Amino acid sequence: MNSFFRYFKLSLFTIFCTGSIANAADDGGGLGTFVDGVAIGGKGGGADIWGGFGGTVVGQPPAATPLNGNGSDGVSAPGEGVIGRGGTAVVINNESDPLPERNPFNPSDGRFVFGPVVAGGGGGAVAAIINARTYTVSQLVVGGGGGYGGQDTDLDPKPIRGSGGSGIGIVFNGEVLNLTSRAIVLGGLGGSGTSIDIPPTGGLINRIVSGGGGVGLLVNSGTVNNAGLIRGGNAAAAITPLFGAQGGAGVYLKSNTTFNNNGTVKTSETINPNFSVKSAVIIAGNGVLFNNMESGKIHAFPVANNSPIDPVIYLEGDSNTIIQEGQVSFGPRTGMPGEAIQVEDQTIMISFKGNNNTLELRNNYIITGLVRSTDGQNHLVFGGETDNNFDLSKLGPAGSAVQYTGYADYKKTGSSKWTFNGTQGDTAPWALESGTLSVLGQITGSMHAIAGRLQGTGSVGSLTHEADAIVAPGNDDFGTLTVNGSYIGRGGKVEISTALGDDISNTSSLIITGDTSGTTNVEVDNRGGSGAQTVNGIKVIDVGGQSDGTFTLLGDYTTKDSKSAVIAGAYAYTLEKTSSGSWVLASHTTKVDPPAPTPTPEPTPGPTPNPHPVRYHPGVPVYESVIQGMSALNSLPTLQQRVGNRYWNRAGNPVISQGDGPGLPEYAPAPDAGVFIDGNAVWARIGGSYTSFDANVSRTKTKQRIDTYFVQAGIDGQFYESNEGKLIGGLTGMYGYAKSNVRSFHGDGEVSSDAWGLGTTLTWYGETGFYVDGQAQVLWFDNNLYSDTVNTTLAKGVDAWGYALGLEVGQRFDINDYWSMTPQMQLTSSTLSMDSFRDTWEAKVSLSEGDNLTGRLGVSADYRNAWYDGNGQLVRTNLYGIANLYYEFRDKMATHVANEKFALNNDKIWGGLGAGGTYAWADDRYALYGEGLVNTSLKNFGDSYSVAGTIGFKVKW
Template identity: 35%
Template structure:
């Protein structure tokens, strides 16, 4: 068959070839064909010599059709590569192209898969592989040798692989001389055994790489891309979305000519911790293309980034270096990220995500726009340009920003601090959040300083950081306006006071006013205080505490005088361990409370008494001890004097209820006592300041349980010590009511959990009377520590919470005794006690007496 017949164009400008001569003829015919593109299909596998294939003048595709186009072997035994030279067109390779195999007897090297010279432009959509070197190195996948402009462009959409060899495989791509062209990889480039994927093997060669595919170093090789360093050469590596490089990328350590570029139109992330380790000797870092790249990881090498196009996004982690932003810089993390370096340019900064970004540098050279869309931007340095806070965003810090529009939240400071707007401020329905220790004019507070004009509307939210309130004169300045003060700032208060929104600070209400007292036209905004609470409020705050004073539990010793059973006596002869008994007890106590926490600064005194009567009976007796159960009825009464700077008054309470007890007396001296009680209350609340009754016969209810345990330790026949512990839970409630001034009162929390640790010293004596009946006496002293584990009471008055929490740690001393006679048939017991708060010793205190009488039968 003649050569001409093989070169005859097929329909759709398709040609066939089965040899190098036919392939060259097909290229020539395709160049002459008027169709804009052409395809040459191989009809068999064949090899080509070292002579260059004809140059294309249009895009020509060489499709091997499942066959293989390979290089031949030169006389020295080395494999040869198909050679492509430049033209005005390009070659696209589809199928398999393999370098010539080295001759084994001659120890020949494998040939390159293809060789590119002059201005060749080749697109690989198939597989290119270096030739096999059975007794020498494998061939390179692609060998580029161009010394003149415009250089070679090689686009790999398929696979390039260095050939196998013995002992070394070939490199994936080798650039052997200076070129202005580029290598674009969307496919996969592999290095052979012990070889790199891309290698610039001359000090005069620079690499220009664009990668959105995969580049893999050869087996047993750590470097994927390697530059031979020279005086002026370097690597320009552009990573696009999807880029994966397995192995190190080594630039020029001798000259600052290496650029790492994040480009393309897609979205991807780059780990900055790999700079200096995986990406070595790079000097310039750029963001190009319209896509979005996120910087992740923690950088350890200074990297200044130049954002030329698209978006560079900083997420969780950190980046070290300055940023020139002429496109978009986005902070999109979920953690706290501090950026200490500088930002230049006139692009856009976006705060995204749920995290907090902290800017600390002098970014006054930035002339673009910053948008806070979500999360928090904290400016503690200077940020130039303009700034927009959107509805989901938060701006805070102690630094300076430019002209600002607020539709979100601006919170000056990072707790207490000043934020400056160097320019104009416009409120677009956003919120100004002010933290302040509400007190007098000198109170610590956040402040927004605007050097220019204000306009629009802004809501103001005030957060009190523990201020107890005080009377102001000028007021607490929260907005300082340097220009025209035409903006409207409206307080979001706790309630309405005298027609204005007001916030509560201790005993005072703070309202927002424009203009100072001394200079009414200054245009600034101030918080000024006024007294808050009505005279009846202190009574409502103390109410739950008065009920708790009646609802508390006594000790086993106070109730019984301290009975026990030991192994020397039977239960019936144990004296203080009756089988059946009826008893009565009366208590009287005076208490003074200065709560550790009180919303209204209320103090109160309570005088109370309790009358209780009950019956006890033995439920079980054994060699180990006795179990005693009891039921009782009680009535209570209390009168409380309540005093506060806001008003004074009285609370009178009566109550009745039932108690149950269950006590184990061990023969070893150990005991455990449990109590449970229910009480129904009725109270009158009267304000002496208003000369009015605020609540009449208000019903309440209380309940509680107590567990006490102790162990008698005998020191002698008469002296003993008894360490003991008690835990008592008490809960009180009262019915909601509304006073005559329309104050709606309800109890949110009225629970108490009190622990007691004590130790008693006891002296016991016994005798027999003239009838042989045993009599006994006991004297004791007890030292106790008390601790309340809960947070006191919380009363709501028309939406305002009133908290009262007494001192949590108390100490107490008690002295008492008991006397029984007529064979323990009759017994009396009594105790006097006093206790005080320990933190502020003596400020809160209580003392009282408890006396009881019992008859056994």
């Protein structure tokens, strides 16, 4: 009856009490810490023993629970008295409140012993309850230990012996708790008790019955930043495993809390093979963020060979996140007896139970065991800022034996690059949200590329490609990425690495085994290709199914036939769809299919020719034409164009008749004066021309229009005179400007050239009308090249220089006093040289040939006259018309673009007509002169032509 009463009393007592309990009905040792009715410390082994409460948490039912985390009284047999409880918890309400140093073995922790017979030890108190908004701990904090159980020799079948459960280290209720590297937070040590049993069979049995260890840190709210050590409390040792207990958890996190770990969190170090090791971290609630940072360590201690261990991190709830950048491991503690303990490699390191929870792996993470998602739609994320690798064969469905199982999907986040090898063991889908996902193995699930970069030489399942994502076949180089399924483009970009050249160029490629749909942009990265002509093109996207998707090249410019193109060397490439549905890069233009035959008697038209089988880049026509403007400025004038008429005879040099003069005999020439030849003079002239070229030889079929303007000045002096004639020499200087407008299928543009030059002349005027004129000049050029097609400057400030030599001979034949004919011949040679340069697309451009040799045959019809004005001063006039025939003997003008030669030759034979004259007055002191000229190609009459004019003024000195 007495025993029944004690058992009934114990049952009632246990029902009403939560918190840390020393025993529970048929259990032996005490329980560790309770939270929300759940034991988060350990429990003791089996026997019907009473014991005290452990430390409790404010707000836990029932009302019988001690307040403020104080320890509870122990329990004795009926009529035996009361066992003392643990001490009072420290309560921190302000940042400045001190946290006293505390001896973990202080008698106030529930270990008082009263009387000769102790039924069960009292429960340990919570060490500290921190309510302050922000608080920092830099010291040792230990939860109150469980009270010691008593020793007795009661022969009753239900002896009274038990130990108290231990208390929590810290309960945090504030906003920010900082645990520095000096902080050590330990759960309380479970109490122990000794008994001596005398069984009916005889003999003597000694037993130690232990109480459960307390949790190290309970987080009710806010954020914890840990750089120290947190460990669950140990259960007291037991001689017999049956009467042992579990240690406490290291950290217990409730809903909407955050834990940033740069320190160490450990399970207890209890050695009891009959009980599993409690989790190091327990997450119980929703919206928790647990961040195990790079230096963080979460560790569990096995207690015996292959002993059971709770998941090292256990999560139960929804919408929680674990960021794993540190270490999660298990193994024997240093110095532990039995260092050779065998550790089961199938231990669960992280376990999820709930929905919409996330485990994010980051660089340097270490997880030495299994990771399980047991139910719900939970996510495995590969994130962080530092690159890492992962073996896809570690992923599998729930129930499989691989390391990571049960996850609903996989994600790539962060700016890092994760490289995946192996073959995925399940078919869960993937999402790429940021950073780089490099697949060298096989991803069997579908891929949703939302943002970031998908690259590699492996394969993925069906691919949905969003606008902010990049798909780049190859692993930062040439390679093939395979999509095993369909492809849906939603405005994303495919990056292709190619050494742009001919059809067999090295290239990366995207293989799509299924259908394509939607729109996708394609960007080409030229890896050292110098360009070449293609025939079939460079295949970059291979479509195995229905090819309904549209792939648009993001080129360097838009061609004149409205296609986007990229540039390599001298060539331009467009993205073309083939008849099979694949896509190629082509530097040849699309051929026009012949019109379909019609059932009429009329013959059906043949194939339409392709006038531009090759596509050159838009700067090539400009480079091909750059020499023409300089050549126009470097040309030499005729003698008449440069200085006008200097040779006067007959009607141009009259003799005054008797009585007709002004009475000033010093002005009257002698009747036998004969020929008058101007000598010393200073002169200047300006001129301009407009030239239209349809080139005879041009790879780009260029049409060019050149406007030139110049000003030239000189000084002439007589060096020699005899009865046969005069020798006159001179120095010249000039400035010229030429603007060339270039038009071609491949591209339009402009070349502007400024020129400065010096020259010298030497002319023999014979008394008989024969003359010889020699010229030499050197010019320096500054060239600017611009593409109208691309709307950009191709090159600026390109230096060049050139020189020209010319020789002209002619003979005047008088017809009468007023008219004469002058056959003439001129030969001019021009040489140009230009500095090489690299254009906007790094194509090297150089002038390979810049020589020409031009001959001119001409004949002029001259009219001359002279008279004296009212002041008695001589006035002369000369008017002429001229016809010329030109022939180009040596037209070697060519440009190299990326080692491709582009020659530009105009028609060799030209003809021209011109008219001019000289008007001199004030006894030849002043003179105006000029000429206008029209020339045209005789091969393509009127297609290539030029119009030029010059006017000059000279003063005798």
